[in-house]
Amino acid sequence: MGEHDRGAPRVTRAPCGPALETRSLTRRFGRRVVLDGIDLTVARGSVVGYLGPNGAGKTTTMRIALGLLRPSSGEVRLLGGGRPSQGATRARVGYLPGDFVAYPSMTATDYLSYLARLRPPFDARTTTTLCERLRLDPDRRIGTLSHGNRQKVGIVQAMMHAPDLLVLDEPTAGLDPLVQHEFLALLREARDRGAGVLLSSHVMSEVEAVADTVAIIRDGRLVAVDDVARLLATAGRRLELTFTDAVPLDALRTAQGVRHVDVTGRTASVEVTGSTADLLRRAAPHGIERLRTHEPDLAEVFASFYPPTGECR
Incomplete structure (x- = not known):
């Protein structure tokens, strides 16, 4: 998230509580109910696949969870009790929006360095490693990059500070199969070090490959939240x-x-x-x-x- 205050405090990371929790989350736009009583939990050390067609409410849920949009009612707790508006909490979150954009005149290196100054902790070696694994040339101007390579910049900026919560909206859009495979490996590594991941994707095979739990939203309501293996077994x-x-x-x-x-x-x-x-x-x-x-x-x-x-x- 590129909006953190300069000099955000270094955070001592506590392992208590879920990475993300929403309770009775509701959002209305005029008379239209976009979210209707969403109860969703992302445990630490887990990947939750958030599934639904366009317009079902996935992106709205994510934006409310991160404090980018106000709910009409309901509650959001991040990382064991923090609110999205708290700078110390936001510094521990990585977010890739579905409509990710960055400064086109900057190189990826300059852009990522700029973000690093806004949201410590930061290790330059991590950023270098992420760029290498995703096959991103960080010295090119962002405006000259293909859609897939711009998406790689978005992934790196979301993951480079080793966040405790990752919120990813269609992260593999435009990526080639080899990079998709490497991205899923990065997600597993984030999960294994204890991060919680909320992953929205239309690519069911990648969700099945990496998610522990799946939440299915339909017309603003959750119609299923269950372990992936149990959902598959129930389907017969x-x-x-x-x-x-x-x-x-x-x-x-x-x-x-x-x-x-x-x-x-x-x-x-x-x-x-x-x-x-x-x-x-x-x-x-x-x-x-x-x-x-x-x-x-x-x-x-x-x-x-x-x-x-x-x-x-």
């Missing part, structure tokens, strides 16, 4: 069974954990939650010619909260 899996003869529809439908069965010819597509043992036991006597298993991914779980009918699950 899909089995495709091809039989030597007709599909034993009744046997499949009555098996434990079966949620839905589609039949095409001699092949049944079965959605099942939990163990598949009972399903396979019931299917086996009918002659299984071929069996395929499809494990759900986070994109499918997310899509289940946005069905075509427009009705929330």
